[in-house]
Amino acid sequence: MPQSEVTASRPQRWDVPFGDAMREEDVDQLLQIEPFLGMDAERFPAALPLRGILQNDTRVNHYQDGAIIVREGDYGGSAFLVVQGKARVVLAGLDSDVLGRQPDAKPGFLNSLFRQFRNPQLPEVRSHVTADTDLVANDSLEVADLAQTRVFLQDVPRVLENTRSVVLHTGEIFGELAALTRSPRTATVLADGEAVLLEIRWQGLRDLMRRTEALRRHIERLYRENSLRVHLRETPLLSNLPDEHLEAVAEATVFETHGDFQWHETFDSSASGDAAEAVVAEPLIAEEGSTCEGLVLVRSGFARLSHRFGHGHRTVAYLGKGQVFGLAEAIQSSLKKSPVPMSNSLRALGYVDVLQIPQSVLEEHVFPHVSQQLLSEAAEKHAVYCGEHHCDLQSDSIGGEQAQVETPLLEFLVEQRFINGEQAMLVDLDRCTRCDDCIRACAATHDNNPRFIRHGFRHGSTMVAHACMHCVDPVCMIGCPTGAIGRDRTTGIVQINDLTCIGCSTCANSCPYDNIRMVEVRDSSDAIVIDESTKQPIYKATKCDLCADLPMGPACQHACPHDALVRMDLGNLGELSEWVNR
Amino acid sequence: MKSFVSRRLSSAALTIAVLALLVFWAQRQKSTLGDASFGTGYVLLAAIFFLASYNVRKKLPTLPWASSSDWLQAHIYVALGSAAIFGLHVEWRLPTGIFDSTLAMLYLATFVSGIVGLFWTRSIPARLARVSEEVIYERIPMLRSQLCERAQEAVLETVRSTGSATLGEFYSRQMHGYFEKTRGLGYFLRPNNRVRRRLLAELTEMSRYLSPPEQATCEQLFAMVRRRDDLDFHAALQWRLKAWLFLHIGLTYPLLAVACLHGALAHLFDGGLL
Numbered sequence: 001m002p003q004s005e006v007t008a009s010r011p012q013r014w015d016v017p018f019g020d021a022m023r024e025e026d027v028d029q030l031l032q033i034e035p036f037l038g039m040d041a042e043r044f045p046a047a048l049p050l051r052g053i054l055q056n057d058t059r060v061n062h063y064q065d066g067a068i069i070v071r072e073g074d075y076g077g078s079a080f081l082v083v084q085g086k087a088r089v090v091l092a093g094l095d096s097d098v099l100g101r102q103p104d105a106k107p108g109f110l111n112s113l114f115r116q117f118r119n120p121q122l123p124e125v126r127s128h129v130t131a132d133t134d135l136v137a138n139d140s141l142e143v144a145d146l147a148q149t150r151v152f153l154q155d156v157p158r159v160l161e162n163t164r165s166v167v168l169h170t171g172e173i174f175g176e177l178a179a180l181t182r183s184p185r186t187a188t189v190l191a192d193g194e195a196v197l198l199e200i201r202w203q204g205l206r207d208l209m210r211r212t213e214a215l216r217r218h219i220e221r222l223y224r225e226n227s228l229r230v231h232l233r234e235t236p237l238l239s240n241l242p243d244e245h246l247e248a249v250a251e252a253t254v255f256e257t258h259g260d261f262q263w264h265e266t267f268d269s270s271a272s273g274d275a276a277e278a279v280v281a282e283p284l285i286a287e288e289g290s291t292c293e294g295l296v297l298v299r300s301g302f303a304r305l306s307h308r309f310g311h312g313h314r315t316v317a318y319l320g321k322g323q324v325f326g327l328a329e330a331i332q333s334s335l336k337k338s339p340v341p342m343s344n345s346l347r348a349l350g351y352v353d354v355l356q357i358p359q360s361v362l363e364e365h366v367f368p369h370v371s372q373q374l375l376s377e378a379a380e381k382h383a384v385y386c387g388e389h390h391c392d393l394q395s396d397s398i399g400g401e402q403a404q405v406e407t408p409l410l411e412f413l414v415e416q417r418f419i420n421g422e423q424a425m426l427v428d429l430d431r432c433t434r435c436d437d438c439i440r441a442c443a444a445t446h447d448n449n450p451r452f453i454r455h456g457f458r459h460g461s462t463m464v465a466h467a468c469m470h471c472v473d474p475v476c477m478i479g480c481p482t483g484a485i486g487r488d489r490t491t492g493i494v495q496i497n498d499l500t501c502i503g504c505s506t507c508a509n510s511c512p513y514d515n516i517r518m519v520e521v522r523d524s525s526d527a528i529v530i531d532e533s534t535k536q537p538i539y540k541a542t543k544c545d546l547c548a549d550l551p552m553g554p555a556c557q558h559a560c561p562h563d564a565l566v567r568m569d570l571g572n573l574g575e576l577s578e579w580v581n582r
Numbered sequence: 583m584k585s586f587v588s589r590r591l592s593s594a595a596l597t598i599a600v601l602a603l604l605v606f607w608a609q610r611q612k613s614t615l616g617d618a619s620f621g622t623g624y625v626l627l628a629a630i631f632f633l634a635s636y637n638v639r640k641k642l643p644t645l646p647w648a649s650s651s652d653w654l655q656a657h658i659y660v661a662l663g664s665a666a667i668f669g670l671h672v673e674w675r676l677p678t679g680i681f682d683s684t685l686a687m688l689y690l691a692t693f694v695s696g697i698v699g700l701f702w703t704r705s706i707p708a709r710l711a712r713v714s715e716e717v718i719y720e721r722i723p724m725l726r727s728q729l730c731e732r733a734q735e736a737v738l739e740t741v742r743s744t745g746s747a748t749l750g751e752f753y754s755r756q757m758h759g760y761f762e763k764t765r766g767l768g769y770f771l772r773p774n775n776r777v778r779r780r781l782l783a784e785l786t787e788m789s790r791y792l793s794p795p796e797q798a799t800c801e802q803l804f805a806m807v808r809r810r811d812d813l814d815f816h817a818a819l820q821w822r823l824k825a826w827l828f829l830h831i832g833l834t835y836p837l838l839a840v841a842c843l844h845g846a847l848a849h850l851f852d853g854g855l856l
């Protein structure tokens with residue numbers, strides 16, 4: 001039992017401003033330009049004033065010609081407003097070397113070997129609970145964010161010679177898609193000449209949008225349109241379409257969202273209702289048997305592909321970002337010159353963002369540019385054949401080798417929404433000797449505190465343990481008031497900055513999988529740290545950080561003697577089926 | 583991902599190849615009237631050191647070289663190969679002197695504990711996985727006492743509400759001990775469901791004399807008897823998985839010490855250590 005208590009001040013949202021302190025006159029200047037000029041300061045609560053947001057959640061960045069503002073593939077937590085000059089969005093993928101990507105610095109051999117001997121004996125010991133400037137300067141997560149080192153694209157004209165790019169002018173906003181959907185940047189943006197940009201971290205952007213209808217609408221429009229062309233180019237049959245036809249397709253594409261953006265608030269993994277009813281209750285995007293109206297592309301989120309079976313619906317696959325629904329039927333309708341019925345249904349799992357390309361547009365602008373042979377091949381590849389016992393998928397663009405994963409396992413992963421996990425911890429209970437070497441390894445690498453529980457939901461002998469899955473859509477980040485929980489820029493690993501975590505439990509309550517634990521912290525003499533004003537213990541959110549700073553990757557997997565534990569992307573069912581059938 | 587079968591085949595092939603080389607070398611030494619004992623002895627000692635070093639490796643989870651699973655694979659095949667080296671070293675005869683016999687027994691005991699342990703390691707997990715609930719070993723005592731309390735409360739509540747002592751008496755006579763006590767050594771060595779079957783049969787017999795509210799409690803007791811049995815099953819088999827390793831490691835260090843001493847003595851009798 002802890003011996004005593006020690007007081008400290010509880011961390012607050014704006015303890016660590018986003019950039020070098022913004023002066024009052026900087027904020028005044030910002031308030032003179034759109035979109036801030038049109039905002040009604042009265043609509044912001046006293047605890048979260050407009051000035052406060054601008055002062056603490058934004059920073060002004062100066063870029064020289066060719067400087068990289070955001071890199072394709074990086075995870076970003078902020079959006080940018082062009083204040084002066086121009087920015088150029090490069091739509092085609094550029095190489096990592098061109099983009100100046102550095103491999104992560106890992107600690108040396110001895111350092112990583114002996115770190116466990118420096119661990120405190122007591123659980124959850126902290127030397128500091130609040131971020132002060134010195135600490136932040138020594139903290140790698142924050143440094144990555146705060147030190148505004150610029151990477152330049154060398155020889156811009158040559159690099160851009162054969163690539164498509166779009167220029168953004170003063171007043172335009174970009175980067176909001178990655179910031180708000182917790183997803184990687186879809187394009188690289190460079191300064192085109194000298195430029196000044198206002199970077200707004202997503203917590204601030206969210207609060208500004210909440211209270212300014214016009215900004216919300218503006219950002220939604222950008223969010224819908226900015227990456228459309230990139231997305232269309234990545235779609236089968238559209239990649240080589242002549243520009244003018246792609247433009248026509250883009251014009252006619254309909255944006256749709258299904259389900260609830262904050263789906264985790266109503267999702268209850270332990271609810272044991274009627275499975276068939278649960279499927280029917282999911283928002284329907286396209287129904288089996290209805291006539292084919294075109295192609296559906298999944299932009300973000302997940303959707304369930306199902307086929308009627310008995311009195312229920314059998315899950316055939318789940319579709320994620322970049323996957324396509326209805327291509328076989330669209331092609332057949334075109335070849336037969338009359339619409340054919342859909343052979344499966346598509347339903348939103350939680351929240352899904354889709355693009356619909358109408359059949360008439362496909363027939364006018366896409367299919368005539370593709371050879372008959374390619375069309376029949378694509379139709380064959382995308383067809384789903386459902387027999388008495390299971391459905392067979394041919395295509396890797398509708399979920400890889402999903403057919404090899406037995407249907408009950410697929411149903412389990414979908415039902416529990418584990419499909420969201422990019423680094424889920426799977427334990428093969430047929431091989432796990434319950435030796436707890438994984439737990440000991442985790443504790444040894446986290447100051448003696450294991451960051452997962454070797455327990456969880458089971459399907460047969462496969463268990464998904466309570467360890468952070470570093471989700472495709474980390475809903476835990478949605479409500480964090482300080483941005484303490486965020487993605488690592490390059491790896492996408494979801495990490496918690498202990499110093500800026502205020503212990504509000506929002507992330508722990510939002511995690512649909514119960515993988516974040518709130519802990520009371522203590523000092524090295526075993527005294528519990530309490531808040532000096534409320535006299536309540538100070539809590540911190542804790543979870544698996546995937547041992548991002550270790551050379552050998554997650555210690556749990558590295559320590560399992562029996563190949564029973566693996567960290568796996570459940571979006572890649574090919575990998576899962578290989579693991580299950582090894 | 584490499585399948586277990588192909589991993590097994592390639593490791594076995596490698597082990598056999600290395601052993602064949604060693605046998606070839608030993609035969610050549612013999613045919614040229616040389617002595618292979620020091621050679622095979624050192625290889626065996628090195629193998630035992632390597633096998634024992636897995637214990638140190640496990641204490642260093644942050645060691646970046648090779649995963650624990652790779653270490654275990656190497657451990658298993660080196661250990662299996664060491665048996666052949668041991669045979670070569672003792673020329674396929676058990677030694678006679680007390681010291682050398684002790685060493686041979688220690689080696690064989692460690693080896694056999696390894697083989698038995700490997701069999702349990704590969705067979706027990708699947709038996710545990712067949713039980714519907716997965717339990718963490720350290721939590722079992724707590725779960726057992728919670729279950730005991732719940733069973734007792736359910737029965738007391740029924741006695742109180744129905745005014746009939748039939749179920750209560752049956753519970754205290756036949757079932758309370760089952761819920762309260764831990765199982766004996768016999769069960770730990772050979773877990774079985776005899777007691778569970780007997781209790782469930784008795785409870786079924788009993789239920790014909792019970793009123794509907796008592797029968798409802800009886801249903802709960804059925805489930806609790808099963809759950810308790812599952813907990814005991816987990817406790818016994820998880821304990822076995824821990825206990826064998828304890829013995830295996832316990833044998834390793836005396837083996838290491840005696841083997842080193844044996845080597846030193848061999849040099850001494852061969853004409854000095856240096």
Ligand code: HEM
Nearest residue numbers: 433561633634636637640658661662692693696697700834
């Ligand atoms: C003959 C000399 C042997 C020695 C000195 C030896 C020594 C060791 C040591 C020190 C460990 C590490 C235990 C720990 O720290 O957790 C270990 C583990 C193990 N040994 Fe051996 N061993 C020997 C033979 C064998 C054999 C013949 C086998 C089976 C073919 C075997 C199978 C295992 C297994 C499966 C483990 C790991 C168990 C686990 O982590 O769950 N060993 N051994």
